[in-house]
Amino acid sequence: MKNSAEDILQQFKNKINLSDYLSNFISLEKRGNSFVGKCPFHNEKTPSFSVSNEKGLFYCFGCGVGGNVFTFLKKYKNISFQEALKIIADYLGIELKTVSSKEIGKITNLYNLLANINQVFKANLENNSFARNYLKKRGIDHSSIKKFNIGLCNQDLGNFNKILNLKGFSENDIKEAGLIIESNEDKRLFLRFQNRITFPIYNMLGKVVGFGGRTIVNSKIKYINSPESILFKKSDNIYGLWQNKESIKNRNNLFLVEGYLDVISLYSKKVDNSVATLGTSLSQTQIEKIWSYTNNPIMCYDGDNAGLRAMNQLSLKILKFLKPGKTMKFMTLPDGDDPDSFIQKNSKEEFYNYSNQSLNLSDLIWSNILDETDNITPEYSALIESRIKKITSSINDSNLSQEYYKYLISKRNDYFWNKRKIISKKSLKKSDNKESFEKFKNINEYIVLSFLIFEKELSTDFIEQIDAIMFNDPTLNKNKSDILSFYFSNSKDIDQIKEKLNESEWKKFNYVKNTHFKHLDYENKKLFLRDIILNLRLPMLLNEREKLKKEILQSKESENSEEYIKKYENLSKEINKIKSK
Numbered sequence: 001m002k003n004s005a006e007d008i009l010q011q012f013k014n015k016i017n018l019s020d021y022l023s024n025f026i027s028l029e030k031r032g033n034s035f036v037g038k039c040p041f042h043n044e045k046t047p048s049f050s051v052s053n054e055k056g057l058f059y060c061f062g063c064g065v066g067g068n069v070f071t072f073l074k075k076y077k078n079i080s081f082q083e084a085l086k087i088i089a090d091y092l093g094i095e096l097k098t099v100s101s102k103e104i105g106k107i108t109n110l111y112n113l114l115a116n117i118n119q120v121f122k123a124n125l126e127n128n129s130f131a132r133n134y135l136k137k138r139g140i141d142h143s144s145i146k147k148f149n150i151g152l153c154n155q156d157l158g159n160f161n162k163i164l165n166l167k168g169f170s171e172n173d174i175k176e177a178g179l180i181i182e183s184n185e186d187k188r189l190f191l192r193f194q195n196r197i198t199f200p201i202y203n204m205l206g207k208v209v210g211f212g213g214r215t216i217v218n219s220k221i222k223y224i225n226s227p228e229s230i231l232f233k234k235s236d237n238i239y240g241l242w243q244n245k246e247s248i249k250n251r252n253n254l255f256l257v258e259g260y261l262d263v264i265s266l267y268s269k270k271v272d273n274s275v276a277t278l279g280t281s282l283s284q285t286q287i288e289k290i291w292s293y294t295n296n297p298i299m300c301y302d303g304d305n306a307g308l309r310a311m312n313q314l315s316l317k318i319l320k321f322l323k324p325g326k327t328m329k330f331m332t333l334p335d336g337d338d339p340d341s342f343i344q345k346n347s348k349e350e351f352y353n354y355s356n357q358s359l360n361l362s363d364l365i366w367s368n369i370l371d372e373t374d375n376i377t378p379e380y381s382a383l384i385e386s387r388i389k390k391i392t393s394s395i396n397d398s399n400l401s402q403e404y405y406k407y408l409i410s411k412r413n414d415y416f417w418n419k420r421k422i423i424s425k426k427s428l429k430k431s432d433n434k435e436s437f438e439k440f441k442n443i444n445e446y447i448v449l450s451f452l453i454f455e456k457e458l459s460t461d462f463i464e465q466i467d468a469i470m471f472n473d474p475t476l477n478k479n480k481s482d483i484l485s486f487y488f489s490n491s492k493d494i495d496q497i498k499e500k501l502n503e504s505e506w507k508k509f510n511y512v513k514n515t516h517f518k519h520l521d522y523e524n525k526k527l528f529l530r531d532i533i534l535n536l537r538l539p540m541l542l543n544e545r546e547k548l549k550k551e552i553l554q555s556k557e558s559e560n561s562e563e564y565i566k567k568y569e570n571l572s573k574e575i576n577k578i579k580s581k
Contacts, residue, residue: 121151235283
């Protein structure tokens with residue numbers, strides 16, 4: 001993955017103290033929270049050159065030169081920005097994304113245009129009481145509006161063009177910035193963020209790279225973002241990181257939320273260390289950018305089913321990129337709440353109390369693996385282990401993969417051990433002699449009949465194969481005939497089957513369903529039934545092959561022998577295939 005200038009600067013700030021790096025060129029001494037020395041850019045007797053590690057900036061109070069590490073190298077070595085960038089990239093051991101001079105000009109123009117557009121949007125909001133009242137009702141105060149430079153797009157395209165034309169930008173420039181959309185119906189041009197509150201999206205250099213917009217009129221689409229451009233990649237940016245970075249550093253933690261208003265509402269209630277993904281997805285770049293600020297961020301998505309699904313999906317995605325010491329926690333809000341609505345009804349302290357109950361990544365992964373609470377069968381245990389293997393094999397770091405495997409297997413073992421202890425205690429307390437279904441013969445035959453009873457739609461594809469199987473137990477053979485007659489009658493009333501079975505048999509079929517396949521999804525149920533049928537077919541096939549073998553040995557006609565041998569080989573292939581499973 002190649003890195004942009006902003007990524008390299010951010011990685012430098014996160015890994016290297018500016019004072020340590022500049023000490024390679026000048027002598028610095030610590031003074032309070034800063035470092036001072038004699039300026040290398042002009043002659044002086046008293047040190048006036050100051051370096052702030054916290055801000056990643058230097059400034060000379062004598063000659064007025066200041067900036068970041070790139071600024072220093074450009075002036076000290078008399079080199080270009082690209083050359084300074086290359087020096088720092090090499091110093092950090094990371095790959096640099098090369099940009100042509102033509103692209104640099106285009107990027108500069110686009111930065112200027114977006115900055116000017118942002119000023120227009122901000123002025124619009126200041127002059128529009130309806131939009132300001134909307135934000136006020138949402139609990140967003142003036143300081144938050146100012147902090148996040150919230151604006152409003154309420155002009156028509158003609159007036160918008162006129163304002164920016166006066167600043168030296170053409171309609172084509174505005175199109176390239178993604179601010180103009182063409183209607184599919186009548187090819188009419190209009191502003192992308194028309195009648196929307198606007199949220200500028202900043203990169204880590206403090207420059208606007210795009211916008212988000214929230215409708216304040218009746219629109220089917222509540223939120224939209226700028227389209228991808230040379231500056232704006234949705235998967236590379238994190239909303240609110242630029243504005244809240246100092247608080248995040250001071251607290252050494254952040255809350256990862258879904259939307260712009262989540263971040264801003266939390267800030268309004270003094271929770272000033274949240275950021276937002278631009279949607280429910282989370283890229284590797286975003287994950288690593290977050291980890292460059294804190295080792296253990298807290299994900300806090302909506303408390304509804306969609307939010308929980310997104311959280312579960314992202315937990316699996318994060319696993320792949322885990323590194324030693326880098327992880328994530330997961331905070332679950334009450335059903336129906338998102339961070340915005342929760343903080344409007346509750347205090348900062350209540351929000352933090354909820355965050356203290358956040359799940360570790362490993363615990364969330366385990367809770368997703370374990371989808372049954374009363375199943376202790378060997379089949380379910382094997383299913384759990386296969387899930388653990390699949391999940392842990394996705395972790396790129398081999399040491400972490402091994403540690404996760406050991407941890408999750410330990411959780412599985414503890415779960416089954418504790419469940420069996422509980423069941424044992426309960427069975428000891430029973431004074432009556434109720435029939436136990438823990439063990440009984442011909443379990444595979446019971447499984448097939450349980451599928452026929454409780455999974456009629458799924459079992460329909462296997463009717464002919466099941467009908468051809470001769471069960472060992474005559475009673476179960478009779479049950480099979482009765483159940484199959486239910487299929488051929490096209491009846492959907494399961495009570496008709498229940499009437500044909502005695503109470504004891506019915507309980508057994510229920511027990512088998514709950515212990516052997518209730519927990520499986522549709523596809524896994526289908527695979528399970530197929531394999532059970534194959535296992536039941538195996539004795540029949542072996543018997544048929546043995547009979548055929550005798551016929552081949554006794555046959556005198558070569559033509560028949562050749563046909564029998566071919567049939568014998570096909571039977572052997574089918575038998576070996578079943579055995580291999």
